Amino acid sequence: MRWLKNKDSLYGVLVLLPSVILIAVFVYGFIGQTVYTSLTDWGKDPSQALSANPQIRFIGLENYRELFTGLIDSRFRQDLVNTIFFTLFFILGCLVLGLGLAMILDRGPAGEGFFRTIFLFPMSLSFIVTGTIWRWMLQPAGGVNQLPTVVGLPKGEFAWLTSRQQVWQFSWNDLPFYTALVVSAVLIWIAVAAFRGGQRRRGWIAAGSAGLLLLWALVIGNRLQLLPYDEPHGFNLAFIGIILAAVWQMSGYTMALYLAGLRGIPEELREAARVDGATEWQLYRYIIFPLLAPITLSAMIILGHISLKIFDLIFAMAGADNAPTDVPALLMYLTTFRANQIAKGAAIGTILLILVALVIVPYLYNQLKSEVRR
Incomplete structure (x- = not known):
């Protein structure tokens, strides 16, 4: 029996070994190479950037210091602020809209299957398609700005994707405090x-x-x-259109999660609460919403992961050179493949990896811990 058990273990190891090797090389190996590259000066000398045998020096955390405190890297700092605001409004919009749609569908309205399909349809599109559609809709001279003319009002003048107006500004020097x-x-x-x-x-x-x-x-x-010196940063109003497009696409995902959660709550539990005198608001506040908390957490983790590395939607809607709607992933592309500053682009990529890990790793740790307890 021991021989058979060892034999099964050996077969299991042999089956998993190719995948482990591929992941080690093409995932963690490349991550390690990127981190190492970010600690060098590759790209500082333009003549060495694309050389077949570039002369690369190890400079430690200098690229990171320049990104956070350098005079010429204020665009990166604004990009980080853009990402923070985008993440907050994107997650909040998807959760609120998805929960609202799920609550409506949970009541079993006529044509529920049709509306569920309609609400889920945007999720089937790629961000490139969504970005192209919304770019047409948010053109300054047409699209949404022309809607008021339908009822005889003057057309709108809002610069959806090009506005440089900022609100909620703060100084970069206040970042450690906040x-x-x-x-x-x-x-x-x-x-x-x-x-x-x-x-x-x-x-x-x-x-x-x-x-x-x-x-x-x-x-x-x-x-x-x-x-x-004081370096002001804030929320660019040009991001409003991008947030609307992102929420439009992903709110169907949160709707599906919440709808599954609502349908999984026993009807007997709701009836018992009503018999005890609970109002509809108390039913949701004290019973339904707490039971949906794990779903909310899972949705926040997935949406946060998407928002931190968002690239294709913004590229399709506003292009690569539109500074008001820039984000770190887009700046990494420009820095690495246009400016040929390989090391600084790798540093931006490493910072994005750390931000994503701060969101994903605690969630995975809690999930694994819960499974072990079971």
């Missing part, structure tokens, strides 16, 4: 959840970390100067 506040808020939320779940040790660790971080933010963070 980052510390956001992380502290997350730690406090984790602490509250831990205390409610009876995990007191975890709760005290999170609460203590939040307190220390808040103390650092108030004493040091608001004095830390990343740049010797």
Whole structure:
């Protein structure tokens, strides 16, 4: 029996070995090569950038320092701000619209199958197709701006994809302070959840970390100067059209998730709540919404992953050279393949990888931990 068991294990290893080797080489090997390249000066000398045997020097974190504090890399910093705002509004829009559509369909209206297909249809399109369609619709001289003329009003003048107007501006020097506040808020939320779940040790660790971080933010963070001057950044109004297009495409995905979750809630549970005197709002607030929390978390992780590395939708809608709608993935393409600054492009790619990992890894850790407990 032991021989058969070992034989089965050997067959399993042999079957998995080719996939493991391919992943090790073409995924993690290339990630490692990209990280190493970001620590070099490849592309600093234009004559060496595309040379068959370029002379490359190791310069450590210099490329990262230039991206976050260099004089000529303010576009990258604005791109990061663009990504943060895009991610927030994209996730919020998809969750709210998807949940609303799911709640409507959950009531079983006439033609439910037809409407479900209509709502899911945008998801079947690629971002390139979506971007092309919405670019036509958001042309300054036509499309949406012409809609008011249908009822006799003057046409709209909003520059959907080219506006340079910014709102909610802040100085780049305030970034450490605001980052510390956001992380502290997350730690406090984790602490509250831990205390409610009876995990007191975890709760005290999170609460203590939040307190220390808040103390650092108030004493040091608001004095830390990343740049010797104020560099304002904010939300570009040109992103409104791109956010609308992205929400239009992906809200059907969240609708499908929420609809499956709503249909999985036993009707007896709802009836019991109604018998106990719960109003419709109380039913959703205290029973349905808490049961949908895991679905919301999963949707946020997937949507956040999409938004952080968004490229094709923006490329199709606004082009590669439209600075108001630029994002790090697009700048990485321009820096690497147009400016031939290979190392700096690799540094931008590594930063994107870290941002995505910050979203994905904790989620995967929690999922694996839950499966082990079961």
